[in-house]
């Protein structure tokens with residue numbers, strides 16, 4: 781067991797006591813260890829060694845030069861840094877390559893890495909496009925993330941199922957060159 785795991789376990793035990801619970805009762809006795817394991821699995825975004833190595837390919841391999849928009853979609857989970865409750869939903873990422881193409885699975889891995897921190901949606905979208913751009917150097921990239929924020933649904937305004945949307949754009953998507961941002965937004969609908 782690492783020092784960090786031990787610390788988290790102890791803090792969760794103290795949290796249970798502070799909430800008015802008995803950490804020794806049967807249903808809770810293993811909870812601190814379980815939460816510590818879950819955090820270790822989830823919060824990979826604090827471990828620099830886990831930052832995804834992005835595989836790139838020259839955009840001319842086998843005589844193919846691809847100069848259109850590429851789009852990837854998927855799911856993500858993160859934790860709101862203001863309340864430490866999850867926010868989660870779907871994302872759509874697009875880029876127009878220049879000299880390099882990005883390995884298709886690497887987008888999801890990059891999302892998982894940066895989502896594996898205490899986050900706000902506005903920073904999360906930016907960190908993902910910045911990391912991908914720094915390696916792939918595309919003509920531009922764009923990321924939209926829709927999310928249900930439990931801090932907005934289970935407390936406060938209690939607006940059930942009301943998605944919050946954040947977007948980041950770089951390069952030709954930022955300037956909407958040839959309407960590429962409009963095209964992306966209409967294709968992901």
Ligand code: ZN
Nearest residue numbers: 860862863931
């Ligand atoms: Zn929140």
